[in-house]
Amino acid sequence: MFTKLTLSELRLLAREPVAAFFSLLFPTVLVVILGSVPAFREPSADLGGLRVVDVYVGIAVALTLAMLGLQVTPMALATYREKGILRRLATTPARPELLLAAQMASALVTAIASSALAIAVGRLAFDVPIAGNFVGFVLAFVLTALGVFAIGLFIAALAPSGKAGNSIGTLLFFPVMFFAGLWVPREVMPSWLQRVGDFTPMGAGERALHETMTGHWPGLLSATVLVGYLAVFGFAAARLFRWS
Numbered sequence: 680m681f682t683k684l685t686l687s688e689l690r691l692l693a694r695e696p697v698a699a700f701f702s703l704l705f706p707t708v709l710v711v712i713l714g715s716v717p718a719f720r721e722p723s724a725d726l727g728g729l730r731v732v733d734v735y736v737g738i739a740v741a742l743t744l745a746m747l748g749l750q751v752t753p754m755a756l757a758t759y760r761e762k763g764i765l766r767r768l769a770t771t772p773a774r775p776e777l778l779l780a781a782q783m784a785s786a787l788v789t790a791i792a793s794s795a796l797a798i799a800v801g802r803l804a805f806d807v808p809i810a811g812n813f814v815g816f817v818l819a820f821v822l823t824a825l826g827v828f829a830i831g832l833f834i835a836a837l838a839p840s841g842k843a844g845n846s847i848g849t850l851l852f853f854p855v856m857f858f859a860g861l862w863v864p865r866e867v868m869p870s871w872l873q874r875v876g877d878f879t880p881m882g883a884g885e886r887a888l889h890e891t892m893t894g895h896w897p898g899l900l901s902a903t904v905l906v907g908y909l910a911v912f913g914f915a916a917a918r919l920f921r922w923s
Contacts, residue, residue: 680772684781685788692751692789702747702789706739707797714805726866733808734864736801737888741823741859741881743793747786748827749848749855753834755782758841766923779920783828790824811894819897823884826908830880832916858882865889877901880908 693699710732713719719731726734759765759778768778801807810816831848838844858876859865865873865885876882883904887897 681777681781681784684777685784688755688781688785689788691755692785698751702743702751703793703796705746706743706793707800709742710736710739710797710801710807711804714801714807720805726864729866731864732801732805733892734860734866734889736798736807737892738860738864738885739797739801740794740820740888741885742856742861743790743797744820744824744827744884745852745856745859745881747790748824748831749834749852750845752782752786752828752831753838753844753848754841756832756835757838757844760835760921760923761840763923769922779832783832786828787824790820794820808892810892812891812896815891815896816888819884819887819891819901822887822897822902822905822909823881825913826880826884826905829909829911829913829916832920833912836916836920855879855881859885878904880905883908 692702713735714732716731719735722728722730756779765778798807798809802809830851834847834851835844838847857863858872858879859881860868860876865876865882868876877886877900883901887901887905890896890898890901
């Protein structure tokens with residue numbers, strides 16, 4: 680039943696062209712656009728000898744998780760509750776909890792596919808190095824996904840409708856992605872702004888991903904911040920989530 684529900688969620692996402700494009704393809708498009716700028720393929724002293732395109736592959740991965748966790752998931756779950764789908768599922772073997780888990784699983788599968796595509800294109804087209812610590816990269820990816828998805832569940836727990844869920848998630852999306860370096864790489868931000876970003880979900884996530892891309896393990900601060908978001912917002916979502 681869980682597998683069927685997960686596949687159903689993936690099919691529903693595929694039927695939404697805009698959501699599917701931004702969740703699956705837009706991060707790769709961003710890498711291609713930036714990698715096509717000659718200056719962004721040159722090492723930069725401000726980035727510690729890295730190129731802009733090298734940095735933005737990690738940011739593209741964080742972007743995927745943020746879109747799925749803060750925009751797609753809250754809208755979908757709030758819409759299911761608004762339309763009474765969760766309440767009707769409570770009377771069938773497909774319990775609402777299974778749909779919740781299937782939604783999370785489909786978002787994670789989509790995030791993995793989108794991230795793998797961005798990394799592959801970055802490597803093949805622009806010679807972006809693969810993560811120096813691949814196991815650490817997977818750990819950082821999972822921690823970031825769990826942290827941001829927990830926030831998405833919390834939004835879905837409070838949002839009265841699907842549109843409200845998407846709107847709240849979008850309002851959060853822009854500031855958290857600013858601290859992740861989407862518009863200005865974190866490495867060129869003032870030190871105090873970087874420190875503020877270290878305590879935001881995507882700032883901590885992007886830092887953890889960047890650390891593993893350069894061959895290290897996710898730092899203790901980044902891992903602690905992400906686990907903290909998972910614990911706090913996951914607990915709050917579990918207590919506040921309404922099936923009807």
